Amino acid sequence: MSKLESLRIAIVHEWFVNYSGSERVVEQILNLFPHADLFAVVDFLEDSQRGYIQHKQVTTTFIQKLPFAKTKFRQYLPLMPLAIEQLDLSAYDLIISSSHAVAKGVLTSPHQLHISYVHSPIRYAWDLQHQYLRESNLEKGIKSWIARWILHQIRLWDTRTANGVDRFVANSQFIARRIQKVYRRDAQVIYPPVDLQNYVLCEQKQDFYLTASRLVPYKRVDLIVEAFSQMSDRQLIVIGDGEQMPKIRAKAGKNVQFLGYREPAELKAYMQNAKAFVFASEEDFGITPVEAQACGTPVIAFSRGGVTESVIGLEGDRPTGVFFAEQSVDSICEAVLKFEKYQHLIEPKVCRDNAMQFSTERFLTEFYNFVKQAWENYSKEVSRRIP
Template sequence: MKIAIVHDWLVTYAGSEKVLEQLLQLYPDADIFSTVDHLPPGERGFIKNKPVTTSFIQKLPMSKKKYRTYLPFMPLAVEQFDLSSYDLIISSSHAVAKGVITGPTQLHISYVHSPIRYAWDLQHQYLKESGLDKGAKGLVAKWMLHKMRLWDARTANGVDHFISNSGFIAKRIYKTYHRDAHVIYPPVEVDRFQFGAAKQDYYLTFSRMVPYKKIDLIVEAFSAMPDKKLIVIGDGPDFNKVKAKAGANVQLLGFRPTSEVIEYVKNARAYVFAAEEDFGISIVEAQSAGTPVIAYGRGGALEIVRGMDTERPTGIFFDEQTVPSIVDAVERFEKQEDAIDYYACRENAARFSTERFRDEFKSFVDEKLGVRVAKLPAEGVFV
């Protein structure tokens, strides 16, 4: 059986790449397709140093740093991949990978991290943050996103089975494509984070500093609570904006190597998370270290953290992405902190291990392949 794995773009090692890594653990002989591949020679271990078939975008000017500017051409790019010789196609998609063209006797399973966020329900936020909500450039961007939505909805018909990375994304898939999706949570290296029961008196947040992560809100909230210490790890476009809001009790460390991050997570009193994420890998990582979580109660966080109304709570939620709401959550956490068992946090994180991901994914694929084989002789198609 020939297998192809289609990825949106290969430029770094982040959440979707960790899924790709595990898919290659399951299917080491699979061929990889991606719109661009700009992984440095020393950082290709997670794809087993395999060659990657890329699209014409790979050779366009500045595609290494400005690949996102070619988004209008990416639907055309993925449609040019010739997958006709493959029996099983697995797309790992948060943008365009699911749009590859497949035939009636091929099985296409798409693991969706999210439908294209900036083309669907987050369009207005994206345009505003990019300064494209007004003027001629804004009109062009809106038209491009309109065309992207039409293409994205149409190409959902080419997917035989959807897998979503959370129940939250399954709802988004149904809203966008009117298709059901089987939930398989993404793989998290829970054993990499050391458990710590001797917590220190500081709160922690770590993230790339981009607008939707809302790190500025967390910093502003703790600056309003000068008796509480906050440590912030991460860098990104919003770093100076965040720094300008930091009080004396807020320490910005910038980028730190993984070994240091692990130590800070292990010893933190609680991890603070204010984004509306599709899943939230950093939340699982904090829980695996036995660290309670104070999280915005939307998106994937609700599927990871066990709130105070559960039998073995692992954290607490706040309802709004505002400074007062975060301040209130921290105060509530300190009043109920003794009800959270650090060992319960660690056990909770085990639900999201890499081994569990591989087992669930392989079982799903094997089941669908079995249905395909059973139906092909009689009908020539599969469901």
């Protein structure tokens, strides 16, 4: 590790405001390279939350000081390409960006190696643009055309800045295909780290189904609730909160119980005891289905996105769940019935074993080896160019 430890390393992330999937990746990259410096568009972490970035100071952009940035920083998306380009990384040998929006767009020179771990190309600017406009009520009118023009400009910028990345890493095969589609570049797949140490196998299940996520439109919890409301003899527990809570509650039958936000320890207990975990969104990877499997709990999931790589369907030799083909109430109902018919084929121990391949230890080994090999190849290439 000594060669990499001697390098000047910068880690660039979109923004530090909470601790979710992409931040878990940054946390483990920092564990590999604790001497690295951090950069981001904004940093609004409270002191009590800064442990996962080792209480480091983060160099931010001018957006940090704009009005209402702490709560409305996403509204400054049109300025973010300009902002990220103002970060001065010229003093570093190795730049590692953790990108789902603009982080990969930092400016680098030929004597620097830029590795970008991509959680997704900018979703709302590419294949999910129409969904974004629909959910934001921006399908018609002058505001719609302004939004479409801004997203068009972001796509042009996003494509151009892909040229500044030397090596791409994707968090799933699904995202690797999206990177190929958008940037015409190959990407090494390294699944994100899932902290599974505190998820305990439980083989005795109770008679309820579980779903857990933020209650926002693309998670499609509304479809899950509608489906179980039609199956009134089955119990569904919903954990999570968000803007769609009133709308989803209005669709729920008496067999659907809303628990709101729950601390991680309590959520784990529900995961351990659930008959199955239901997952209806199209995710880049999807951490909660892996966590559920680590508890020995099967997953009923929409058959698109990263979850198809972390869950093994009934067609596999050692299944860990059941897939449904459409984001619809009928499709979810059919999948639940199918699960109940074949659930004897799904063993809790097999679910647990499947989840363990996505452990933090695996990520640390794979990502470090990738960076080491990339730096060695880069160094050899530079040496050949020097007369």
